[in-house]
Amino acid sequence: MTEENINNNETKIINTACCHDCGGRCVLKAHVKNGRIIRFETDHDEEPQLRACLRGRAYRQRVYSDDRLKYPMRRTGERGEGKFERISWEEALDSVAEKLKLIKEKYDNSSILFVAGSGNQGMLHGVTSVGLMLNQFGGYTRMWGAPSYEGALFASMATYGTIMSGNSREDLLNSKLIIMWGWNPASTIWDPGTPLMLSKAREKGVKIVAVDPIFTDSAAVLASEWIPIRPNTDTAMLIAMANVIIKENLHDKDFIEKYTIGFDEYETYVMGKEDGVEKTPQWAESITNVPSKFIENLAREYATKKPAALIAGWGPARTMFGEQFARAAAVLTAITGNIGISGGYASGFMRAYYSRETIIPGKKKQEHADIAKIEKPKIKKLRPQDNPVDFNALPRKDTLFILRGGTNPAKTRIHYNDYYNAILQGREGGFPADIKLAYIVASNRLNQYGNLNKGIKALKALDFVIVQDQFMTPTAKFADIILPVNTFMERNDIAVPWLGSPYYLYLNKAIEPLHESKSDLEISKELAKRLGIKGGLLDMEEEQILKMLAAPRKDIKNFNKMKRDGYYKVKVDEPFIAFKKQIEDPEKYEFPTSSGKIEIYCEALAEMDNPLIPPIPKYLSHDENYDSPKTSKYPLQLITPHNKRRTHSSLNMPWLEEVEAHEAWISTVDATSRDINNGDLIDVFNDRGRIRIPAKVTERIMPGVICVYQGAWYNPAENGVDLGGCANVLTNDGYSPSGAFPLNSSLVQVEFHSKKKEDVSK
Amino acid sequence: MTQLGFFVNQSRCIGCFTCSVACKDWHDITATSVNWMRITQIEEGKFPDLTLFYLPIACNHCKNPPCLLACPTKAIIKRENDGIVIVDSEKCLGYIECGARCLKVCPWDVPQFENHNKAKMQKCDLCVDRIDEGKYPICVEACPMYALDVAPLEELQQKYGFSKEAIVFEFKDKYQPSIIFNNKTKEK
Numbered sequence: 001m002t003e004e005n006i007n008n009n010e011t012k013i014i015n016t017a018c019c020h021d022c023g024g025r026c027v028l029k030a031h032v033k034n035g036r037i038i039r040f041e042t043d044h045d046e047e048p049q050l051r052a053c054l055r056g057r058a059y060r061q062r063v064y065s066d067d068r069l070k071y072p073m074r075r076t077g078e079r080g081e082g083k084f085e086r087i088s089w090e091e092a093l094d095s096v097a098e099k100l101k102l103i104k105e106k107y108d109n110s111s112i113l114f115v116a117g118s119g120n121q122g123m124l125h126g127v128t129s130v131g132l133m134l135n136q137f138g139g140y141t142r143m144w145g146a147p148s149y150e151g152a153l154f155a156s157m158a159t160y161g162t163i164m165s166g167n168s169r170e171d172l173l174n175s176k177l178i179i180m181w182g183w184n185p186a187s188t189i190w191d192p193g194t195p196l197m198l199s200k201a202r203e204k205g206v207k208i209v210a211v212d213p214i215f216t217d218s219a220a221v222l223a224s225e226w227i228p229i230r231p232n233t234d235t236a237m238l239i240a241m242a243n244v245i246i247k248e249n250l251h252d253k254d255f256i257e258k259y260t261i262g263f264d265e266y267e268t269y270v271m272g273k274e275d276g277v278e279k280t281p282q283w284a285e286s287i288t289n290v291p292s293k294f295i296e297n298l299a300r301e302y303a304t305k306k307p308a309a310l311i312a313g314w315g316p317a318r319t320m321f322g323e324q325f326a327r328a329a330a331v332l333t334a335i336t337g338n339i340g341i342s343g344g345y346a347s348g349f350m351r352a353y354y355s356r357e358t359i360i361p362g363k364k365k366q367e368h369a370d371i372a373k374i375e376k377p378k379i380k381k382l383r384p385q386d387n388p389v390d391f392n393a394l395p396r397k398d399t400l401f402i403l404r405g406g407t408n409p410a411k412t413r414i415h416y417n418d419y420y421n422a423i424l425q426g427r428e429g430g431f432p433a434d435i436k437l438a439y440i441v442a443s444n445r446l447n448q449y450g451n452l453n454k455g456i457k458a459l460k461a462l463d464f465v466i467v468q469d470q471f472m473t474p475t476a477k478f479a480d481i482i483l484p485v486n487t488f489m490e491r492n493d494i495a496v497p498w499l500g501s502p503y504y505l506y507l508n509k510a511i512e513p514l515h516e517s518k519s520d521l522e523i524s525k526e527l528a529k530r531l532g533i534k535g536g537l538l539d540m541e542e543e544q545i546l547k548m549l550a551a552p553r554k555d556i557k558n559f560n561k562m563k564r565d566g567y568y569k570v571k572v573d574e575p576f577i578a579f580k581k582q583i584e585d586p587e588k589y590e591f592p593t594s595s596g597k598i599e600i601y602c603e604a605l606a607e608m609d610n611p612l613i614p615p616i617p618k619y620l621s622h623d624e625n626y627d628s629p630k631t632s633k634y635p636l637q638l639i640t641p642h643n644k645r646r647t648h649s650s651l652n653m654p655w656l657e658e659v660e661a662h663e664a665w666i667s668t669v670d671a672t673s674r675d676i677n678n679g680d681l682i683d684v685f686n687d688r689g690r691i692r693i694p695a696k697v698t699e700r701i702m703p704g705v706i707c708v709y710q711g712a713w714y715n716p717a718e719n720g721v722d723l724g725g726c727a728n729v730l731t732n733d734g735y736s737p738s739g740a741f742p743l744n745s746s747l748v749q750v751e752f753h754s755k756k757k758e759d760v761s762k
Numbered sequence: 763m764t765q766l767g768f769f770v771n772q773s774r775c776i777g778c779f780t781c782s783v784a785c786k787d788w789h790d791i792t793a794t795s796v797n798w799m800r801i802t803q804i805e806e807g808k809f810p811d812l813t814l815f816y817l818p819i820a821c822n823h824c825k826n827p828p829c830l831l832a833c834p835t836k837a838i839i840k841r842e843n844d845g846i847v848i849v850d851s852e853k854c855l856g857y858i859e860c861g862a863r864c865l866k867v868c869p870w871d872v873p874q875f876e877n878h879n880k881a882k883m884q885k886c887d888l889c890v891d892r893i894d895e896g897k898y899p900i901c902v903e904a905c906p907m908y909a910l911d912v913a914p915l916e917e918l919q920q921k922y923g924f925s926k927e928a929i930v931f932e933f934k935d936k937y938q939p940s941i942i943f944n945n946k947t948k949e950k
Contacts, residue, residue, distance in 0.1 A: 039788050044903050051906045054783040061793075186776040196907050199774050220814035221776045228810050644778055654793030655786055659779045667809065699809040 009034065013041075015566025016488065017505040018056030019495035021118035021148075022647035023189035026052035027567055028059065030489060030510040037063060037489060037510055043567070050192045050503065050567060054645065054656060061653035062487065063514070067471055069484035070515035079460050082477040089516065089526070092481050097530035099464045099480075103437045104138060110389050110412065110433035112140040113419070117443020119650050120470070120485065120520070122493030122507065123549045127441045129524035129537065130468070132384055134439070136533040139389035141433045144396075144413040144739065147449065149349065151317030151740030155326030156348035157406040158602045159334070160579070161592035165348030166499070167309075168575035169197040174343035176305040178208045179298070181329065182234060183313030186217035187644035190350070191501045198222045207305075209298065211237070213639060214665070214707060215700040227298070228702040230626055231637045232745055233288040234316040236619040237295055238328035240284030242335060243270045244299035251303065252337030258586060260334050262601020266616045279619075287619070287627075289702070303336045307343030311350070315641055320622040320745040323738035327617035334598045340583030342575070351500040352576045358552040384536040389433075398608050398737050402594060407739060417450050417735050417742075420458035436463040441520065442485075444473040444649040447714050447726055450743060451733035453689045468523065473649065474714040474726070486517040492542050494550060494562075502570035504553070506562045521545075613737040624732065624747045626704065634686050634747035636670065636706045640727035641744075643709040652713065662725050663696035665707035666750060671697040674752055681753040683721070684708060686746065689729035691722040692753055706750060710743070765825060765845035766888060767915040767940030770818060772928045774909035774944075777803060777816035784904035785820075788889065796874035798886040799901050804930050815929045818910070820886035820901065821872045822939030823847045829864035829873060837883070838864060844914075845940065846890055849873075851882040869934050888912065915940050 014030045027043035027050045037060055043049040072092035077083025103111050114134055116127035134140045146153070156163045169191065172178060178201060185194040199222060202208050210219035211227045211234070219226040229237060245251050246267055256263045272278030281292035281299075288295075302308050312329035316322065329347040338344035382391060390410040395401035399409035412432045414422045419435075426434035438459070446455045459465060459478040467479035476482055490513040495505040513519070518526075521542060528538040537545055550556050555570045562568035581589040590596035594603050606615035621627055626637060642648070645656040664684055666676065676682055678697040683690055684706060693708065701707055708727040715724030722729045731743045782799040785791070789798065804815040823840075827847050830838045837853035840846070854860070857875045864883055865873040875881040889899035893912075897903070902910045911918060919942060926933035928943040 039790070040784075041900070042784075042904060044898075051904065052780070053906055054778055054780040057780055057783040057787050057904060060787055186778065192906065195776055199776075199907060203773075215810075215812050215814065217776050217778075217814070220812070221773075221816070226810065226812070655783050658793050659783070669809075698805075699807065699812055700805065700814070702809065 011038065014508050014510040015564070016507045016510055017495055017566060018052050018059055019121050019488065019505065019507070020055065020647040020650055021121060021498070022053070022055055023185070023498050024053055024056070024192055025495055025498045025505060026050045026056050026192050027505065028052055028056055029566070032510050035511055045565070046569065048193055048569070050505075053189060054659065055647055055651050058651070058653045058655040059489070061655055062651060063489050063511075065471075065653065068515060069470060069472060069476075069482060069517070071484060072516070073482040075480050079465070079478045080456060082472070084482065089518070092483060093523075093526050093530060096466055096481055096483070097527055099437060099466075100137065100527075100531060103463065107434060107436055109138040110141045111436040113423075113433075113435045113438045114140040114142060115438055115440040115443050115445050116143075117441060117445065117448075118648065119444065120442035122488065122495050124542070124545055125488075125491055125493050125520045127520070129521045130439065130441050131387075132537050133524040133528050133531075133533065135384060135387050136528070136536060136538070137531050139387045139391070140439070141435060142387055142390060142408075142413050143416040143419060144407050144410075145416045145735060145741065147318065147416065147741040147743060149314045149317070150407065151319070151322030151736065151738055152312070152314045152326045152349050153406060154323045154400065154738035154740070155317070155330055157400045157403050158323075158605055159327060159330040159593075159599055160346065160348055161403050161594075162405055163349035163351050164354075165346045165578045166350035166352035167342075167345055167577050168352050168572075169194050169501075171342055171575040171577060172197050172201045172309060173204055173206070175201065175206055175307055175309040175345070176343065177301060177308040178206055179211065179302065179308070179310045180208065180218055180223060181211045181310065181312045182316035183311050184212070184216040184218040184641070186222060188642050189498070191497055191499045193501075195222060213702050213705045214641070217644070227290055227294055230287070230289045230702065231316075231639050231705060232319045232622070232625045233619070235321070235324045235328045235617065236279070236284045236287040237290055238325070238332055239270060239279045239617065239619055240281045240295050241299035241302065242266070242328075242332055243279045244281060244296050245303045245332075245335065246270060248300065250300065251335045255337030255339075256335055259339070259583065259591075260598040260600050261595050262599060262616060263335065265601045266331060269616055269618060302332070306336070306338065307341050308336070308338055309343065309345035310338065310347050311345055312347045315639075315744060318741055318744050320624065320736050320740070320742040321612070321620045322736055322740035322742070323613070324617050324620060331600050331617055334600060339598065340577060340579035342577055346578050352578065353500045353502045353572075355502060355504060355553070355555070355570070356496045356500045398610060398613060400604050402604055403592065415735050415739060417733050420451065420454045420733055423458040423461055437465070438462055439466045439468075440475060440479070441468045444469075444475045446475040446478065447473065447649045447728060448710070449733070450728060450731040450741065451688055452714060452726060452728045454733055468520065470517070483523055484515065484517040485523070486513040486519055490514065490517070491519045491521075492546060494546050502555070502572050504550075504556055504562060504568045504570075506566050506568070508563065508566060610737060622745065624742070624745045628747065630747050634749045635704070636748050636750060637704060638684070638727070638730055638746040638748045639705060639707050639744045640710040640731060641707065642711070646711045649711040649713060661694065661696075662709065662712045663694045664725070664750075665696050665698055665701045667701050667703040667705070668697055668699055669703040670706070670750070671695060674750060676750070676752050680755055683751050683753050684730060684748050685751075686730055686748045688732070689722065690720070691725050691727075691729050693725035706748060763842060763845060765915045765940050766823065766893070766912060767918055767942065768820065768822065769911040769913075769918045769922050769942050769944075770928065771907075771909040771944040772815065772817060774907045775801075775816040775818055776907060777801060778906065780904050780906055781818055781901035781910060784900045785886075788900040795876045796884060798874065798884070802930060817928055817930055818901075819870055819872075819931070821847060821888070822870060822941045823888060825938030825940060826936065828867040828937055832863040832867040834860060834863065841890070844893065846888045846893065848887045848890060849883050849885060851884065854882040857881045857883075869932060869937070870939075915942075918942055
């Protein structure tokens, strides 16, 4: 913005957007006066409108928060203590560059860990430019696995060979029954318009059932029936539903014959011929706490009310063996023939349009089927987007590396929830690198992954920590150097939809960067100069790069229109129905799996030869489940879902905080037996840590379960008790064989602490 | 005289508070001070047989507003052209001096006061600035569920019917609140 505009007293409307990792990505129209945003409007143009939710509407309080990081800082106290001094950009950048060079020289590039978070998401800004800069510097150790969805992604790949398994939201109107399984789009959006479409379906007479341990806003408002289920046992109920369907001969035999492989193996397991235990509704009732008649009824209804949409959320898959839940749901949609048809739904990853990819995922598969048979991969030319540390690496064990479009299977990578062990143990502990330096961008890493207290040890063990962020997060307190980054309002960017609906957003810069903050691109360019990196994106200007990033997306027909309007809504001829082609013309179109069919029995899983990741979906328990011996000490199951008033650990603004207090949800039964009243301070604890938090005593959660919404900031008292109520003080690090994060698989105990609510600092 | 009114589709409301936050942003209202758009949450029943409803209410811009009659300084006026009830804070005596007579007579607790002795009454003005520009109030345009509408009352009645009922809303015939509902029945 020019000087002229700043002095102009008139209000200008700048078309921009909100794009955090909330489940949305929505239009914001910033009203700017005297160089300052005074208010926002959202999309009021052509339908379908991309209306922002409360998070976006509160954005002004993020941009102008007093808590913004204003200038670069250097640590003066202990790591984690939060003591810093102000330094100049020159000094900060020099010292980051010097450390990067030193670590590279002394060890190698794999000693550099790049922690790329989702706190600041655009196509260009956020983590992209830093990754490119580090690639050109010789690479870095990268993580694999996404806490949100790894279980769902793995299952989607194993069953269908692709993550493109969703139908357009408007197609929900064609369903006769919708099952929202562990799915709460009223709070987590799932691309704008999803809760609205569910509401319209219900108004049209479509029956909607919610299966969830919590009576969520979706269960209450969008559904007409709620089935509470014990966490970590959803798979058992899905398998019992298959039992009812097969036994009563309600499965779609033609569909199974024509489009799937492995039904017989599954039937053998479900009917108890494999292990002598028939997976009846009575069997599932004892595991899930869902009455068997409910299981029977839902199974019959789902199999006979065709087309029906079973939508399996990512939350139940965010457990130990969570991939089995996602697999069992996918298989149930297959045996009832609800795939590839309007009104049905192939339960899976749920992407329904290509806006997030330039290469359509799951189009091709690789030739090798066995790690042992893989020779050293062919060396091709290193491109700027290739990380030299990953380049030509062999695949890890237990990956679906033969399929294209899933998680990068390179052996050089460390699982996101396992990196504390990697830092603490290094190559000696069997990890692929000895980590010395962490470069953390847009990630409140410590707060948002399993086992926070182990994370503290790991971050303290590093030689050097760089944090690039907008706020002094609990993670930033562990930095040696903090680099302040600006917000979306202070730069230009393009955003793709969160899940992948047919639209793009252009974020026009609304105001000048506040304080001394810089964009991630500017920081990367400055560091590139100091590291002797030339060429590539780092020599290009912002708009030039944005044009380049938009170019491969052939559905953006008019870049300038997108820039002018702040959005580009792609016109699609008809709703997207995943696998429609494969179902209509199986001769011509195969599923992108090894067999070319929907894999109820997955050959790639069989080859892993790991009983913990069987080729057919199975119910597997684990040592932090309801039936574990550990329950004698820690009898409650902790779940850590997303709430409606933050996005992970971002967006802690006053307008949002007042919407809903951060409290632990506990059932009346469990509270009464512990003499806990609503509003009392309680301690939730296990061997990994202890948090102190007000109790919300409610009928809306099933007995035996306690819920602490993830994202509240860790705020330790001197004795180590977290007064911030951070869920990950209690969760586990480590991961399921597929890479699923067991963040909903923790056993805890709860005890009364005090009557006073005021003791909890914010 | 035209009377503008609200339509609230209670069966659509997911309690997301977007309308309320958008209202605070548009009117620049600090958090934890006042709420022009208030969302009531109603939980009933015992596990697992539960119901949960939300009811968003701003100001009902009554045809016969009791607040207007109660105000000792005539600070509350009703616009002739569209029936919007607005308050002139210059004329308002403030919470302590007046005793908040407007609040005492309003069955829906619409008048809002900040938490200090001299606080003047404030409340939903139906975004008169936007109405005068031919736009919808910010809450209507914000709602991701399209659960709110504002238009002349007769128009709303033609479009949505005449329901005066919503869970926990008490319609007062003598004041003629300008609001209609698509009420959420307990059976759904």
